Amino acid sequence: MMIVMKETATEEEVRDVVEKIEGAGALAHRIRGSRLSVIGAIGDVEQDASVASLGLEGQPGVDRVMPILKPYKLASLQMTHGERTVLDIDGRKVGGENFALIAGPCTVESREQMMQTAHAVRDAGATMLRGGAYKPRTSPYAFQGLGREGLMLLAEAKAETGLPIVTELMDIGDVDAVMEVADVVQIGARNMQNYPLLAEVGRSGRPALLKRGLSSTLDELLMAAEYILKEGNPNVMLCERGIRTFENAYRFTLDLMAVPVLKELSHLPVIVDPSHAAGRRDLVTPLSLAAAAVGADGIIVEVHPEPDEAICDGPQQLRASEFAEYARAVEQAAALAGKALAGKERVLA
């Protein structure tokens, strides 16, 4: 149920409605738009019925009461009355007219690799730095990441370059260590429906980048986001990274239709990861241009000083030496869709 308050509603009237909703056993999520206040009354079927029976339509300050049409509530565009969420990650905006360029190595390997990459991508205009310390690997015998040592190197790279850090959390047991370093917590595709992990990230309040599962529908992705949002964390970015189809000419099939459709369904920013879909460096640039042109709010891309010597996913990582040219091309494509690199002036200042 969505309670739209009048523009003239007083703070007290809003508080009254919130109390009534909570009294009925549902959660009351207040969304402050630029003009309107909207209160989402979120609950299970029974709680929904209780809220419906409160007669909030007649309440002072209430403009109207509407059902939320989608199975996801807080993630829906309806809930914000069409306003888009703009995140602010340590000064870098994501969403609206702000394009995020998140770059860095697949995996943190060494101080030298990390610092070299961090400087290269910062200088070329990247707005955030990515790097994996914990790696979910199909094989238990494959390199699982540097762990805490990797996190420390990420912290050092941030200290040197000022770039916010995006890194993956895959084990609830690592949550404290990861939260010390991550400005954005990444949830990988395999954990998209790991509900205890999603709830934990929700409770942390930390901005999250939620990757779409290999064969998850958009509805399922938005329901997974809802697990985070429901815990009171509104800072969620969705990420398309390729789906599994019959075609095996490429690792995954990047589904760029997901971008405009997600933005029609939800107010959350949508990021595209071309590296994992392609699995090959030469496809990354054309796919990045396409992602920017289709209206994505950002790209997360893998960059390495010497990809041929990378511990993992070497073939898909861009060369750090070629990243500046890449970034300029992406910037132009983003401009076609009305977006500019976020916080670039600040970085170059």
Place this chain on the structure above:
Amino acid sequence: MMIVMKETATEEEVRDVVEKIEGAGALAHRIRGSRLSVIGAIGDVEQDASVASLGLEGQPGVDRVMPILKPYKLASLQMTHGERTVLDIDGRKVGGENFALIAGPCTVESREQMMQTAHAVRDAGATMLRGGAYKPRTSPYAFQGLGREGLMLLAEAKAETGLPIVTELMDIGDVDAVMEVADVVQIGARNMQNYPLLAEVGRSGRPALLKRGLSSTLDELLMAAEYILKEGNPNVMLCERGIRTFENAYRFTLDLMAVPVLKELSHLPVIVDPSHAAGRRDLVTPLSLAAAAVGADGIIVEVHPEPDEAICDGPQQLRASEFAEYARAVEQAAALAGKALAGKERVLA
């Protein structure tokens, strides 16, 4: 087998090699590049062996003899030594730096609808006119197209606007009628592996636009193109139009990765059809920008003066009144990938 002639090879030396290949029972396809002559010796397993035993390596004028690595031969980029095919459709180029904008209604419905659309898309910079006279329909009870009457209206629209016509052939029985009007013969997705039809189009020599089947791999698409090329018709455009995946938030999943990968495998131009993938008007513009940015050689898009009254596929057709704005946006995106609308100056002249 691919026989690369020396730059200094004489016409007679080339002819000698061709004769030897034909003597061994294989087809000799001569490809004239800008610098080199290459002769493809194409046959089944036995004929390949016969050609291999000819000892062409030592032949005068022959630079080297190489196996063709892909199952498709004439369609492979290897065969042209990396040179791209540029088609010339009645003065409009497709391929290389030339971007084709093919627009028109899903189905020819009436003179008024056809002429209105033809003028609108011509004035906005479209390089060719599309329209269906024969429609492959899932249901035998659905409208099957105006048939010959539709072809006549297409011919009339061409006479008025000068735009070359792209229209679908689905029944070998209609080949004469269609060839009277079509500058480009479209093979629909459901007929991608209708081999007698492909061979017929091959024998006609008429430029063909070959749509990828709903669940065809890129290799299969190229093998289907090979059926046309093998008959001596080099004028083939490939067309990505969405594949079938688990996702049902949209009609099909437009596979834009296919564009750079097809261009890596083949010298043939690659066109994208955003209308059928999306099934919804509001997705057509972002997908078109993405298609142009990813490096497509053109777009084929549905346009109607009054989509709400269209006989079929109304919801996905662009409004003719909004097409000029659309065309400008697509032009900018194509420029990002180094391409310009083909023949535009001529149209506007």
Place this chain on the structure above:
Amino acid sequence: MMIVMKETATEEEVRDVVEKIEGAGALAHRIRGSRLSVIGAIGDVEQDASVASLGLEGQPGVDRVMPILKPYKLASLQMTHGERTVLDIDGRKVGGENFALIAGPCTVESREQMMQTAHAVRDAGATMLRGGAYKPRTSPYAFQGLGREGLMLLAEAKAETGLPIVTELMDIGDVDAVMEVADVVQIGARNMQNYPLLAEVGRSGRPALLKRGLSSTLDELLMAAEYILKEGNPNVMLCERGIRTFENAYRFTLDLMAVPVLKELSHLPVIVDPSHAAGRRDLVTPLSLAAAAVGADGIIVEVHPEPDEAICDGPQQLRASEFAEYARAVEQAAALAGKALAGKERVLA
């Protein structure tokens, strides 16, 4: 629209209704069940409206008039009031409690191969003989079948063993030649939506085995069947042969859920082809048992005297010498679902 006649309706009353329907421009398909006569009034949207306005409900002999709920009409189980179609192919029944075991080589290669296989499968209880004279091949350079010579060998095998022949038609140009020999015309998966071919087979009246396309939904398969039925040919068998999925551990993914669901939607018999799905001999037996147990009306399976020397698809063909054991196992599995090998007594007599 479906007009259910009373049990007591006279022949004249039925004829009156048929005339009225035809007068309204629709087709009147009469279906004679064991107790009831049902008349399907089939047309496009406008003709449907005309029939609806005839007021047939009040007509003498008419019990009731009902809409047909599915997009396919003649193929729907509703149209036959739940009665199942039982085909009679030269004395061998298919459908109901009759299980068809259709066996033979992928491709007709030689007289010896053909006769050896025909005798082996006949002696083991096969009810029909399959063999390809025209082969749809992904590559234009692959063996395309023996053509008319192959058809002659099939005719000879029938003369020797008495087994009805199942063989594929892929080119309308071959229709006369194929119809001389085929007791059942097979439409391959790639031609499932080749509508001119379907209509041609419909007009021929010859029993048809229609294979599901690689990525066709059940609704699309039934709509394709409708193209045949609409021309007045009620003798259609549907065939599940594996669909395309992300899994590449096998050639296709055999979709056995299709069997009970097709039988719920349609009165037509459903056959399973385990050979093409599996692509490997060792999977054919377990899949055949599963197909019989799940309720299929038959199996079409590839058998060769010496699979290792087969021209095509050798690895998936059963050895003729092991076929008798296979047939016994399939028979037991079919018995679980209440079915017996059709016409076996006659063959063994």
Place this chain on the structure above:
Amino acid sequence: MMIVMKETATEEEVRDVVEKIEGAGALAHRIRGSRLSVIGAIGDVEQDASVASLGLEGQPGVDRVMPILKPYKLASLQMTHGERTVLDIDGRKVGGENFALIAGPCTVESREQMMQTAHAVRDAGATMLRGGAYKPRTSPYAFQGLGREGLMLLAEAKAETGLPIVTELMDIGDVDAVMEVADVVQIGARNMQNYPLLAEVGRSGRPALLKRGLSSTLDELLMAAEYILKEGNPNVMLCERGIRTFENAYRFTLDLMAVPVLKELSHLPVIVDPSHAAGRRDLVTPLSLAAAAVGADGIIVEVHPEPDEAICDGPQQLRASEFAEYARAVEQAAALAGKALAGKERVLA
């Protein structure tokens, strides 16, 4: 690396080899077959190289040293030299000639529901009892299971009927509570690549039923099993429960080809879950017969006393009153593949 010991090898010789492997940093997994001892030396790329350099071929008692060809090692059939794993769950065998019939409600709802179902399935020959206390739900607003109260009811049902309990673990935080009750820990499809959870189950040593992810390849499923096996827990059952395809006539597409192929790749038993694939009661019986006929080692199926009043997944649950008839039919189908219900005599005794 796989070290196959001679039949005459002494315990000391085996121990020597184990020590050498561990000295090289790899894990030494000893597999005791009926005749042979095999030692798997399992490690990452570097450890593999160390083991290879040990020269174990010449070692006393060693017959031969072979590479393990698959990316999964302990899960591979090669590792056990073709011997199949037979689990013993509290006296009920699974694998080999033993067929497991695991039945019970989707979700534990109440004492009455649980006891009624438990008795019904026990009396009909079920070999284990399933029931969910923790339910992974797409929506955070959906019923999430009774939790500990549900576990207590499962324990009670086991005490009354003697049936071992199969129940899902989805949160590492619940591991102690679940392990108190579960004879078999189920890992759901969404958690198939939740590696910390897999490792935890591995360390527990408790038999595990690992469900295939919606779009996981067989290789990925076996790699997930490897995460459990690697921790020293050999008691893993694989479970096919339907994959995601383009077809939307049913919830998922049950992939029965997975059964014989998994059994060719791995020594682990393979169970089929027809309920979640079908989503509809009427498909459960035919799919169960097919699963048994194709060679599955068991079925896990949902049963409810009054499915129409079930809290979740009502439409797919079999009626408890009809379960006995169902069990008899499944038993017959399993017999076709050479298997008998495990432990039935004991239950009925």
